[in-house]
Amino acid sequence: MTENHILDSATDRKNFGANTMQANIEIRHLRYFAALARELHFGRAADIIGISQAPYSQQIKQLEDRLGTRLFERTTRRVSLTEAGAKFLEYCDDILATLDEGVSHARAASSEEGGRLRVGAIRIAASYILPSVLRAFRRKYPAVIVEVFGMTTGLQLRKMEAGELDIALIRPASVPGSFKAELICEEGLCAALHKDHPLCQKTKLELADLDQQPMVLFKDTVGTDYSIALRAAIRKHDVSPNIIGEFTDTIGGVCLVGSGAGIAVLPESTRSSISQDVVYREINVPEVTAKLVMVRPDHSAGRKFDDFAALVTQACASTELWRAPPTPLDDINL
Structure with a gap:
């Protein structure tokens, strides 16, 4: 040859x-x-x-x-x-x-470093936290297959109880006794308004601005912590909005606002949800924040699970990516 x-x-x-x-x-x-x-x-x-x-x-x-x-x-x-x-x-x-x-x-x-990890996440976690966590985790555990499921809080908890998720990243809710919940970060709130709403002329809203305004809220049955606190704050400050609709996730809230149904008070991270008909304004709701919680079994499921959870905690301690700047008035068609 x-x-x-x-x-x-x-x-x-x-x-x-x-x-x-x-x-x-x-x-x-x-x-x-x-x-x-x-x-x-x-x-x-x-x-x-x-x-x-x-x-x-x-x-x-x-x-x-x-x-x-x-x-x-x-x-x-x-x-x-x-x-x-x-x-x-x-x-x-x-x-x-x-x-x-x-x-x-x-x-x-063939070892502890292999296998599968199933993670549920609400939108803020999937968008801002998990990408960096997954990069770091893959470097340490290249053989682990990580599956990420975008789900609402309620669905994640049901999947956890059924043994179909290993870790859930949710809003605070009632967690079954066989799991432990850890607060990993919290964010402020913003008001989502239709672009033609008169309140768009203000750069910052007060809770009193919602009085007599058409408004949409999270459903009570979802059990989202900040939504319950928001309803309590509205009652405490004698604000009487006109509740005309409910939703079960932030995307549904943005959709209702974009249709002109009313104002929604949502987590600050919702600012990244772009809709041509929706604008966002800072709103002062005293002592109310949107919290993010990590739910896991109340016992250690193994080293890779503990290491993944530690990476999530570290990422939450260092990121403020969802804190988008307020929409300038000049960008709004009034």
Whole structure:
């Protein structure tokens, strides 16, 4: 087999890998070759591999014989790669890197570092918190398959009870006794208004501005903590909005506002929900915030679950990405 024939037949790495195995080339041959290609010195390469120079030289010669071409030029003073050797090194590096990655994943999959992690998340968590958490988690647990499910608070709790979720990121709600809930962050509130609403002319609203205004609220049955607190604050301050509709998630609230149904008071992160008919204003609702809670089994489910939870807590302690600036008045068509 000529040198040119070797180069022409190895046109892609997949076929090349198959051809090398058919030629009885073993993984040790590839590692020996790669060491010499890097060092270009038989003595140093043999030391790296951990064998004496004579059998090392024999293994390199055996590889060349099986390939049918010289990979190195040898003189009394120097060793250099031939053109075929330089090309072979490109493919050899890919094969060894793929093999090492496969070994790592196989070992991880058979240990605590493998398996599956099922995470439920409301929109703020899925949008602002989980992306960075997942990047960090994949670096530590490359073999773990993480499934993320965007769900409302109520649905996540039902899935947790059914054993279909491992971790839930929700608004505060009544949590079954077999789980523990940890407050991981909280955010302020904003008012969502239709772009034609007269209150859009104000840069900041007070709770009193809602008096006698058409308004939509979270359904009581959802049990969202800030929604319950908002209703209590409205009663405490003798504000009487005209409640004309309810919704079960923030997207539903934005949809109702965009239709002109009324004003909604929503978590500040809702500002990132873009609707051509909806604008957002800061609103002062004393002592009311929207909290985010992480729910887990009340016992440790394993190291990877604990590490994932720790990454979530760290991300929440450092992020304020959802704190979008208020919509400038100049951007609104009044």
